[in-house]
Amino acid sequence: MQNLLREYKADIFQSLAHPTRIAILEALRDGEMAAGAIQEQLGIEQANLSQHLAILRSRQIVAHRKEGNQVFYSLRNPVLVEVLDIMRRYFQAHLSEARQMLGEIAAEARTR
Amino acid sequence: MQNLLREYKADIFQSLAHPTRIAILEALRDGEMAAGAIQEQLGIEQANLSQHLAILRSRQIVAHRKEGNQVFYSLRNPVLVEVLDIMRRYFQAHLSEARQMLGEIAAEARTR
DNA sequence: TTAGTATATTCGATCTATCGAATATACGCA
DNA sequence: TGCGTATATTCGATAGATCGAATATACTAA
Known part of the structure; x- marks a missing residue:
């Protein structure tokens, strides 16, 4: 279960x-x-x-x-919007890491 | 952005x-x-x-x-645990649907 | 140095996700 | 009925995820 x-x-x-x-x-x-x-x-x-x-x-x-x-x-169920909002806070809390990750995402996108 | x-x-x-x-x-x-x-x-x-x-x-x-x-x-970041907890509430709120979905998952698993 | 243990990485096979193009369905209106 | 519009589904190609087996790395202790 x-x-x-x-x-x-x-x-x-x-x-x-x-x-x-x-x-x-x-x-x-x-x-x-x-x-x-x-x-x-x-x-x-x-x-x-x-x-x-x-x-x-x-x-x-x-x-x-x-x-x-x-x-x-x-x-x-609006709770999923709540989750998305939490994710935004999470994003802000990890902003420098997030920036780095976004950089990688962008770099990958460019390579393809 | x-x-x-x-x-x-x-x-x-x-x-x-x-x-x-x-x-x-x-x-x-x-x-x-x-x-x-x-x-x-x-x-x-x-x-x-x-x-x-x-x-x-x-x-x-x-x-x-x-x-x-x-x-x-x-x-x-414990916020992800928070997200998992929210998911548990979500799960409970949608219990009948979830049960149906679990049934489908289980059925698929059996078929393979 | 060698052997042993803990963890990570690579490889190839298989399955799943994603996309646009084409087609199908369902509805409203003449 | 037949046409136009809104939405859904199917198809085939490509990309990404997952797994176990094999191998590599890093550390400890003898």
Whole structure:
């Protein structure tokens, strides 16, 4: 059981482990949005957004409701926003390390 | 910058997105431990543990110090424990969904 | 120096994630 | 019915993560 609980947690973390999905959660923190509006705000491909939304749906992180032609998404539990806020504090507490890590991320991005 | 911050957060979440690494953090929450002791507690391969520790080290999530033959690991910032605790509350809040999800995880595990 | 113990790294195989392009579905309106 | 718009799914290519086996490194003690 302990192991299954860890798999569950790992699964939730996995679903947060992508910049686009974090951006989606941040977009939803102030209320529900239609998929199209999210897409516009993030400036990504329609299919790509839909894939990320499918991941968040499958992990029960977002709720969705259809209204006519559109699908509105919302956060199921604001505690995840709380986690993101904690991460910001964490980031600030480790700013010099974070800066170094960001440098590495940026360097990798440039190399590719 | 906003994007880099999201990459940083995603990177941290990625490093938490594995049951073994969650188990490591839980083991360390009460204080530092030698790698060997962690290995014994988790019951996994030595190389495998070392690989997971390398990931946690590279993301600055754990600190390590050598003492003679051994390497002692500890959490760099208790805020991550806080995050794990929040996840436990999250888990409880979504217990029925979680149960379903665990069922799916277990089913997949059985199929493979 | 040699042997033994603790930990880290490298390698290759396998599995999982991500992307854009193409296509499918579902709805509203003429 | 047929067309346009919004969203979802499938596909194939590429990149990244994970594992155990083998090997390397670092330290201790004889």
